[in-house]
Amino acid sequence: xxxxxxxxxxxxxxxxxxxxxxxxxxxxxxxxxxxxxxxxxxxxxxxxxxxxxxxxxxxxxxxxxxxxxxxxxxxxxxxxxxxxxxxxxxxxxxxxxxxxxxxxxxxxxxxxxxxxxxxxxxxxxxxxxxxxxxxxxxxxxxxxxxxxxxxxxxxxxxxxxxxxxxxxxxxxxxxxxxxxxxxxxxxxxxxxxxxxxxxxxxxxxxxxxxxxxxxxxxxxxxxxxxxxxxxxxxxxxxxxxxxxxxxxxxxxxxxxxxxxxxxxxxxxxxxxxxxxxxxxxxxxxxxxxxxxxxxxxxxxxxxxx
Amino acid sequence: xxxxxxxxxxxxxxxxxxxxxxxxxxxxxxxxxxxxxxxxxxxxxxxxxxxxxxxxxxxxxxxxxxxxxxxxxxxxxxxxxxxxxxxxxxxxxxxxxxxxxxxxxxxxxxxxxxxxxxxxxxxxxxxxxxxxxxxxxxxxxxxxxxxxxxxxxxxxxxxxxxxxxxxxxxxxxxxxxxxxxxxxxxxxxxxxxxxxxxxxxxxxxxxxxxxxxxxxxxxxxxxxxxxxxxxxxxxxxxxxxxxxxxxxxxxxxxxxxxxxxxxxxxxxxxxxx
Numbered sequence: 131x132x133x134x135x136x137x138x139x140x141x142x143x144x145x146x147x148x149x150x151x152x153x154x155x156x157x158x159x160x161x162x163x164x165x166x167x168x169x170x171x172x173x174x175x176x177x178x179x180x181x182x183x184x185x186x187x188x189x190x191x192x193x194x195x196x197x198x199x200x201x202x203x204x205x206x207x208x209x210x211x212x213x214x215x216x217x218x219x220x221x222x223x224x225x226x227x228x229x230x231x232x233x234x235x236x237x238x239x240x241x242x243x244x245x246x247x248x249x250x251x252x253x254x255x256x257x258x259x260x261x262x263x264x265x266x267x268x269x270x271x272x273x274x275x276x277x278x279x280x281x282x283x284x285x286x287x288x289x290x291x292x293x294x295x296x297x298x299x300x301x302x303x304x305x306x307x308x309x310x311x312x313x314x315x316x317x318x319x320x321x322x323x324x325x326x327x328x329x330x331x332x333x334x335x336x337x338x339x340x341x342x343x344x345x346x347x348x349x350x351x352x353x354x355x356x357x358x359x360x361x362x363x364x365x366x367x368x369x370x371x372x373x374x375x376x377x378x379x380x381x382x383x384x385x386x387x388x389x390x391x392x393x394x395x396x397x398x399x400x401x402x403x404x405x406x407x408x409x410x411x412x413x414x415x416x417x418x419x420x421x422x423x424x425x426x427x428x429x430x431x432x433x434x435x
Numbered sequence: 436x437x438x439x440x441x442x443x444x445x446x447x448x449x450x451x452x453x454x455x456x457x458x459x460x461x462x463x464x465x466x467x468x469x470x471x472x473x474x475x476x477x478x479x480x481x482x483x484x485x486x487x488x489x490x491x492x493x494x495x496x497x498x499x500x501x502x503x504x505x506x507x508x509x510x511x512x513x514x515x516x517x518x519x520x521x522x523x524x525x526x527x528x529x530x531x532x533x534x535x536x537x538x539x540x541x542x543x544x545x546x547x548x549x550x551x552x553x554x555x556x557x558x559x560x561x562x563x564x565x566x567x568x569x570x571x572x573x574x575x576x577x578x579x580x581x582x583x584x585x586x587x588x589x590x591x592x593x594x595x596x597x598x599x600x601x602x603x604x605x606x607x608x609x610x611x612x613x614x615x616x617x618x619x620x621x622x623x624x625x626x627x628x629x630x631x632x633x634x635x636x637x638x639x640x641x642x643x644x645x646x647x648x649x650x651x652x653x654x655x656x657x658x659x660x661x662x663x664x665x666x667x668x669x670x671x672x673x674x675x676x677x678x679x680x681x682x683x684x685x686x687x688x689x690x691x692x693x694x695x696x697x698x699x700x701x702x703x704x705x706x707x708x
Contacts, residue, residue, distance in 0.1 A: 176592070176596070180558065180589040180592055181558045181561065181592035184558020184562060185561050185562035185593075185596070187559050187562060188564070188565070189566050192563055192566035192567070215549065215551075215552055216548075216558075216559055220541060220548070220549065
């Protein structure tokens with residue numbers, strides 16, 4: 131996803147001189163090309179995320195479209211008040227990019243796990259909160275945040291994730307993307323669990339259960355219509371995300387609770403427990419009970435009378 | 436020019452009187468901080484800033500960020516006196532439905548940045564200065580900081596940043612009144628030696644009397660002090676300046692003057708208003 135992001139950004143920066151890229155002293159082997167091609171619009175702010183975000187606000191107030199880039203929590207939580215007061219309150223063109231979202235940097239430990247970011251960002255005023263599920267979505271949404279006026283949060287995985295979409299999808303801010311159609315239930319995924327959701331759907335199909343799979347890269351704005359339609363049509367909804375409580379599952383629950391449609395519903399997410407052992411992303415997902423077999427079992431339990 | 440006939444001095448007396456009436460009307464806090472930066476703002480708005488009240492968004496304007504956003508009353512008063520909006524708006528300060536919120540709001544014409552939580556203004560100023568510098572634009576960025584605000588680490592990230600990028604279009608003014616929110620600066624978190632700190636970070640720093648118009652004018656009108664370096668002005672001020680019973684009193688960070696206190700304060704100021 132990192133690669134898809136930087137390729138799309140460099141392409142856009144070639145066309146649009148307002149685009150700047152700021153990093154908090156991270157981005158080795160990713161940002162060098164941008165820095166070389168657009169030195170006047172690149173800045174390593176140092177290990178100083180509050181300053182980086184304030185500088186981004188000042189640049190955006192001067193007419194720029196400013197990307198800030200760092201790992202997991204660093205461009206989000208260390209500088210959260212700058213995002214709230216400087217960026218969101220002034221409705222500025224600052225696009226915050228976090229790599230290593232969720233437990234993509236699993237073995238690195240809890241300091242490097244971005245597992246509360248979506249919950250935090252989706253409640254901020256004016257903020258567009260996006261968690262693409264594969265490189266195809268990343269590329270489309272990198273372009274989309276440049277087009278979109280105002281603050282955006284783009285939460286990425288790392289490098290080398292598989293492409294999940296088999297055809298060229300129509301990825302837009304505020305829209306769900308249907309990857310697989312089914313009638314017994316619907317799986318909604320945000321971020322790096324899209325492949326897991328597709329695997330679970332295939333395993334369910336092998337057991338005679340047909341479920342839809344929606345990618346929900348846009349947490350705010352949220353595709354309310356897609357959620358309600360799926361709830362009405364299938365009566366069984368499972369959300370899954372590489373994130374703790376408060377993200378996609380909570381967003382979908384808010385929609386369902388306020389509707390007159392009450393499907394069977396389970397939100398699958400990471401437990402709010404800092405890691406005590408190392409683990410790859412897949413191992414972490416298994417430890418937290420959000421791997422493909424867990425999704426299969428959850429959906430089957432919703433189908434039982 | 437004798438002090439009492441200076442335009443900046445007249446302006447200062449007017450905006451002090453406005454601020455006193457505003458906080459009295461709203462039963463609001465922070466009059467002490469407003470009074471301490473009144474003279475700094477007066478010189479900026481009458482002498483220094485290249486601005487056009489008819490065009491608050493003029494791209495070539497100098498920017499002023501009042502990072503100590505709790506001094507909003509006197510900032511609004513200065514902007515109204517300078518013609519950014521009608522003076523009668525001031526009467527509604529902090530009242531239901533007024534744009535003039537208790538901390539500086541960018542929804543008010545002439546206010547560049549909403550502030551209130553401390554430690555935000557200088558990084559934003561760095562961003563504005565960097566944009567101007569890299570594009571070769573001539574405008575300057577002025578940031579007013581409080582002394583208590585310098586406890587915030589975000590400022591020191593920016594203090595490190597600005598000289599590294601040779602932002603000589605950036606000017607910081609520290610309103611060094613020696614009293615912060617809940618005690619004397621010396622007792623809470625001592626900043627001394629303050630000018631030496633800025634110099635050690637490779638700023639060009641000067642100490643002045645923040646209530647001496649000659650000092651303020653000559654200093655503000657010759658920034659940058661050194662080419663290639665950002666400028667820091669440590670302005671020694673008095674919290675509550677101009678009202679005898681408010682001067683150097685922590686209580687006036689919180690208290691609002693009653694009718695009698697307002698009358699006495701206005702009499703002491705001898706404002707033309």
